[in-house]
Amino acid sequence: MLAYIIRRVGQSALVLLIVGLVAFSMFRFVGDPIDNMLGQERTAEDIDRLRAQLGLDQPFVVQYYKFLEGAVQGNFGVSYRQGRPVAEILLERAPATLELAMVSGVLAILFGIALGVFTAIRRDGVLANVIMSGSLIGVSLPTFLIGILLIYLFSVELGWLPSFGRGETVDLGGWSTGFLTESGLKALILPSITLGLYQMTLIMRLVRSEMLEVLRQDYIRFARARGLRDRAVNFRHALKNTMVPVITVIGLQLGAIIAFAIITETVFQWPGVGLLFINAIQFVDIPVMAAYLMLISVMFVGINLLVDILYFFIDPRLRADRSGGH
Amino acid sequence: MSDFPIPVKPKSRFRLALESDLFYTFKRSPVAMVSAAVVLVLVLAAVFAPLIAPTNPFNPASLNLMNGFTPPMAPNAFTGDSFLLGTDDQGRDVFSTILYGMRISLFVGVAAVFFAMVFGITLGLISGYVGGWTETIIMRTADVQLTFPSILVAMLIFGVAKGVTPVEYRDQMAIWVLILAIGLSDWVQFARVVRGATLVEKNKEYVQAARLIGRKPGAIMLRHILPNVLSPVLVIATISLALAIIAEATLSFLGVGAPPTQPSLGTLIRIGQGFLFSGEWWILLFPAATLLVLALSVNLLGDWLRDALNPRLR
Numbered sequence: 001m002l003a004y005i006i007r008r009v010g011q012s013a014l015v016l017l018i019v020g021l022v023a024f025s026m027f028r029f030v031g032d033p034i035d036n037m038l039g040q041e042r043t044a045e046d047i048d049r050l051r052a053q054l055g056l057d058q059p060f061v062v063q064y065y066k067f068l069e070g071a072v073q074g075n076f077g078v079s080y081r082q083g084r085p086v087a088e089i090l091l092e093r094a095p096a097t098l099e100l101a102m103v104s105g106v107l108a109i110l111f112g113i114a115l116g117v118f119t120a121i122r123r124d125g126v127l128a129n130v131i132m133s134g135s136l137i138g139v140s141l142p143t144f145l146i147g148i149l150l151i152y153l154f155s156v157e158l159g160w161l162p163s164f165g166r167g168e169t170v171d172l173g174g175w176s177t178g179f180l181t182e183s184g185l186k187a188l189i190l191p192s193i194t195l196g197l198y199q200m201t202l203i204m205r206l207v208r209s210e211m212l213e214v215l216r217q218d219y220i221r222f223a224r225a226r227g228l229r230d231r232a233v234n235f236r237h238a239l240k241n242t243m244v245p246v247i248t249v250i251g252l253q254l255g256a257i258i259a260f261a262i263i264t265e266t267v268f269q270w271p272g273v274g275l276l277f278i279n280a281i282q283f284v285d286i287p288v289m290a291a292y293l294m295l296i297s298v299m300f301v302g303i304n305l306l307v308d309i310l311y312f313f314i315d316p317r318l319r320a321d322r323s324g325g326h
Numbered sequence: 327m328s329d330f331p332i333p334v335k336p337k338s339r340f341r342l343a344l345e346s347d348l349f350y351t352f353k354r355s356p357v358a359m360v361s362a363a364v365v366l367v368l369v370l371a372a373v374f375a376p377l378i379a380p381t382n383p384f385n386p387a388s389l390n391l392m393n394g395f396t397p398p399m400a401p402n403a404f405t406g407d408s409f410l411l412g413t414d415d416q417g418r419d420v421f422s423t424i425l426y427g428m429r430i431s432l433f434v435g436v437a438a439v440f441f442a443m444v445f446g447i448t449l450g451l452i453s454g455y456v457g458g459w460t461e462t463i464i465m466r467t468a469d470v471q472l473t474f475p476s477i478l479v480a481m482l483i484f485g486v487a488k489g490v491t492p493v494e495y496r497d498q499m500a501i502w503v504l505i506l507a508i509g510l511s512d513w514v515q516f517a518r519v520v521r522g523a524t525l526v527e528k529n530k531e532y533v534q535a536a537r538l539i540g541r542k543p544g545a546i547m548l549r550h551i552l553p554n555v556l557s558p559v560l561v562i563a564t565i566s567l568a569l570a571i572i573a574e575a576t577l578s579f580l581g582v583g584a585p586p587t588q589p590s591l592g593t594l595i596r597i598g599q600g601f602l603f604s605g606e607w608w609i610l611l612f613p614a615a616t617l618l619v620l621a622l623s624v625n626l627l628g629d630w631l632r633d634a635l636n637p638r639l640r
Binding site: 015018019026140141142143144145148151152156163256259260262263266267277278280281282284286289293296297300301304 | 470473474475477478481482484485486488489572575576579580581582595599602603607610614617618621622625
């Protein structure tokens, strides 16, 4: 078992090293950093000096090592476009994205599980069928169209909610939060629904199919025969046993939420990391792109690793399977 | 006493296609027929856009700025011209821009899926047939790529490719870069399926026979194994097409796809979003509806194809 965990950690580290190589190659080969940093008026000595200063005259492997060393310490260089350290910009933008992702994640999990249980218990009910058909549309509508639709409905026609930005934020020791003001909370509603809708339908469909599977089992029939209340059977016996695959999917979807935040943030002009990344692509701001790539891969690889290890603890069958020479 | 074999006329390919199981299930599925008809109409409209469109929206000579913001089916206040779906801010006929936009959306979608298919099939065949280190490297790469959402991969590839192309060619190359980015973000599925099928096929007798008579590995992969692993590939290709069309629209909407000089449906939606608050709803609504109908019918067609080719999955 320990061997399995060590192996998985090793694999994850390898993946990160490779992603780091990709990010580093972007730095090194996409556009000449010297060109980007020095203006038109430059001399050969200027170029040589800067080249030595940046360590660009050293061998590839040494440069790669230095890049990794910097990345681990959170040093990703200076944004070509804003002229400020990338780490500083990222830190400034992170709270907006994390708050948005957190709210949509919570919404997706709560409503996803509740609706999934509901549609499974009342599988032939009219409302359950309406919800299921609605979820199909939710899956096939592109995220940005959902966002535009919500803006049209609630901002343009009804005028209830703001269509862009975070509203007023309160600064809590470097962490700007939108949770504490009314306009901040209002501004959160539409983006978080847009972002969470896809994950919600995903969780709902998964919970529904798992519940249907479990409700057919003998121990459920036995619990009913014992005269237990519906609520106890549905929630204490059935739902509990559907949670293993659901937790895995939720874990993996957490990363996806942060990635898809790029689209939502653009639609709502939400000042988060995703919008920063899109602007970086538009203006070919390589340091920002590389830093975002590194950051998001650490997150994805970390989540994957955690889910794998968790799975290992939750499901004893896997333990028996894998500890023997896999 | 006449024991002559009665000469049987070989059936034509068309006849065979009409009598196939696939066509039979097609005739019995109204959803498949309707979505196929819709896809066909849209594809034809896109292909023949220059003939159908009342104006060429990218020919400045045919535009009249006075015609800007004409509502659908109503005469313009200044010029009296009337447009089926209205005009945008520059007086371009929305119906024409949609036809031309759909052309670009479909072209990018089809080309990206084709690219992903060729790339994925090649790597899948090689890793399945050759095995060993080659397989490990290819499939590990696939695993790593799968942990990232494909839209994110496409964005990164687009960004890097944009950085590599010289500034003056960026707008011209954008469409090709887009195809490359979406294609590269989508090859994994093809490679995985083809590899799995190849692993099964390569131990069958016909492959052993081909090897025995001395055919080269390349020929065995292309002429013997490939035809037998194609049917799942077809299903994935159809579903990928819907995803690729949406991915293209998303990237163009985000401003990292088709340039304003060659707008796709996504670019048109991006432009239309700017007029959401000023009341010119038609600039946004019609491209968005077209995209939705296109993606949905390709998707439904893919679902049907999956059920028809693989009854076990139903």
